[in-house]
Amino acid sequence: MIRIANGQGFWGDSLEAPLEQIRRGPIDYLTLDYLAEITMSILQKQRSRDPRTGYARDFVDMVGRGAVDIVKRGVKVVANAGGVNPEACRDAVSKALNHPGTKIGVVAGDDIMGRLDDLIAHGVELKNMETGESLATIRPRVQSANVYFGAAAIADALAKGAQIVITGRTTDTGLVLGPMMHEFQWARDDWDKLAAGTIAGHTVECGAQCTGGNCQVDWQSIPNFADIGYPVIEAEPGGTFAITKHAGTGGRVTVASVKEQLLYEMGDPHEYITPDCVADFTSIQLKQDGPDRVRFSGIRGKPATTMYKVSISYSAGFKAVGTLMYSWPDAYAKAKAADQILRQRLDRLGLRFDAVRSEFPGANACHGSLAGDPAPDIAEVILRIGVRGQDKAAVERFTKEIAPLALNGPPTVTGLGSGRPKVEEIVAYWPALIPKSEVSPQISIQET
């Protein structure tokens, strides 16, 4: 049996969780997920300004703070912290670890930004998976393009002796399946086992979201959120496993908390497609196996497809969102009036947008009319209004029309403390597929 812990559900998650995972109980592997779809384009921009950057800096800090324990306990660390510059990440990690003789593996080769025109020229269309549109429609606006590699390259890096594996764009589930494939020597066509490892990875990929975080069942009785334990997988060679957390930590691991996470961001549960296999979520059997422990069994999988998924980001215009807060009396009526006044002013200025959207937090921003009418004496309501368009100047002009309403519109308004809203460049996401024969992961090992 091996223990695989997750210490990071996204870039921006708890800085303490990975260290707690190493220190508060036995683990063999620590996995960390840093890359959301949008992250790659941010990192791409950073690297274009400074070639030594372009990776998740938080990971380097974590290794620095945890170095003594990582070395002493021999914990293996697998993270997709490399972003668009995994080699630079390795160099920084090597320095932060400050321990000679440690092997660090890098999985690269996922960045196909420089090959896009070649690929298109020889017939790899990279059509949008959702809309079917050709990449040519947005080609000049592309900011990053990365293939999602799976677990196999991670398993290979571990087989070459790496204690730390840093990858570029890898699936979240691969971070967990890779160690299992390596430790248990699973065949690369043992679909049921690969599916089990994939489902284990899916369960923990959002960190504490399977250990009581965001859990709707009896949430007020979930103990000690302040010290919530992140998930630990106890994996067995046969493809069964348990999800648990370190003793003494807060949170709760139950069939209900795990089930909520299993269905999170789920498409067709019969066909959960990864580079490694196709997992069938309708085969999962769950059982509460003691306090804070859920056992998984019965998992079935199917052969992997011949394609990798590609994550492409492109510039798609500009947006800005502003807010104004109105108090009782007539809070909702005031916020709605302000919305109308603002829209009239935008019209009079001749500003055109692709979208203008108004919402009323406090009244119904989350659920719309399903929330029913707000109480007539509601204490306060926020007007949240946003615009989106291709013309940056128009979006900029919009941001200057919010504040005047503090003096020249409906009464008892506040909430302008942070000044004019910021104009944001929209970097949108273009999912595509590429034949596996077109790309392969590049694995390198270096000793510190």
Place this chain on the structure above:
Amino acid sequence: MARVKLVRIAHARSGDKGDTANVGLSALRPEYYPILAAEVTAERVKKHFAEICQGKVERFELPNLGALNFLLHEALDGGGTLSLKADAQGKTYSAALLRMEIDVPDELLPKDPV
């Protein structure tokens, strides 16, 4: 028969993939799953989310987990970074679904409101 909100017999979590939101709906007890399967159809969910979901609603069954998964297409104002919604990832759609009212036989009705 009693007319109750889904929140009495089910729990849920929601998330996003592009402009599609998913809502995973799980029975609080195994005996509630057949009620969910019979009552919470794709058509009813589409009608419930009429204002929010501009596209179609797909439903998938996971009897092994006592759960249903719904895909709400065109429900996030373009999704991801394009969306101007406060809830651009549909994180609160889980609770929005739990507002739906369904018929539950009296003998199966939970005694205490959840």
